[in-house]
Amino acid sequence: MPQRIEGVPMLEVIDKGSATESHPVPLLFVHGAWHGAWCWDEHFLDFFADHGYRVVALSLRGHGKSPAPRRMQFCSIADLVDDVESVAAGLSTRPVVIGHSMGGSAVQKYVESHEAPAGVLLASEPPRGAGGLLLRSMKRHPWRFTRTTFTTKSLHAFNSPERAREYFYSPQTAESDVVRYTARLGEEFAGRLTLDRRCSTCPKLNA
Numbered sequence: 001m002p003q004r005i006e007g008v009p010m011l012e013v014i015d016k017g018s019a020t021e022s023h024p025v026p027l028l029f030v031h032g033a034w035h036g037a038w039c040w041d042e043h044f045l046d047f048f049a050d051h052g053y054r055v056v057a058l059s060l061r062g063h064g065k066s067p068a069p070r071r072m073q074f075c076s077i078a079d080l081v082d083d084v085e086s087v088a089a090g091l092s093t094r095p096v097v098i099g100h101s102m103g104g105s106a107v108q109k110y111v112e113s114h115e116a117p118a119g120v121l122l123a124s125e126p127p128r129g130a131g132g133l134l135l136r137s138m139k140r141h142p143w144r145f146t147r148t149t150f151t152t153k154s155l156h157a158f159n160s161p162e163r164a165r166e167y168f169y170s171p172q173t174a175e176s177d178v179v180r181y182t183a184r185l186g187e188e189f190a191g192r193l194t195l196d197r198r199c200s201t202c203p204k205l206n207a
Contacts, residue, residue: 036064
């Protein structure tokens with residue numbers, strides 16, 4: 001587990017708990033951009049495992065400890081859906097899929113073509129994609145946005161606790177937590193995936 005699917009890398013997976021009679025359906029967590037399976041581990045996975053669920057979190061290709069079979073600039077939402085399917089297919093029964101942010105986009109596309117008891121979206125990107133976020137980022141930090149556009153790399157926009165807090169954490173989040181979470185953020189490469197998320201209703205981009 002996960003199940004080997006042609007063209008899909010062997011992905012990092014955190015697997016906790018076990019199915020119970022009262023909760024026979026597993027929960028599959030899909031992270032957002034710049035994150036990995038680790039972001040679910042501290043507060044979500046143990047909570048649900050302790051309440052009788054089998055819980056699984058994956059790191060999408062090129063995130064966390066999951067390899068990317070090709071340059072991330074050429075990966076698409078369809079590739080992320082394949083990653084979700086490769087893990088879901090290895091479970092004893094089809095899971096409830098739970099996606100945050102970019103992971104929410106992958107979950108929305110996944111449930112279009114795969115059987116699932118339910119899809120849950122937490123602060124998900126909307127069906128229209130990530131255009132709103134990109135526009136706000138351009139207005140708020142034009143130099144950072146320009147640098148990301150030309151380098152196709154964006155981690156520099158979040159590579160300090162102050163910057164990471166602006167996008168990911170509330171003012172109430174302890175500074176020590178922000179510091180250690182910021183250190184775990186990974187690069188997110190602009191490219192086809194960004195276009196997919198801006199035009200998520202366009203079938204040609206998601207084919």
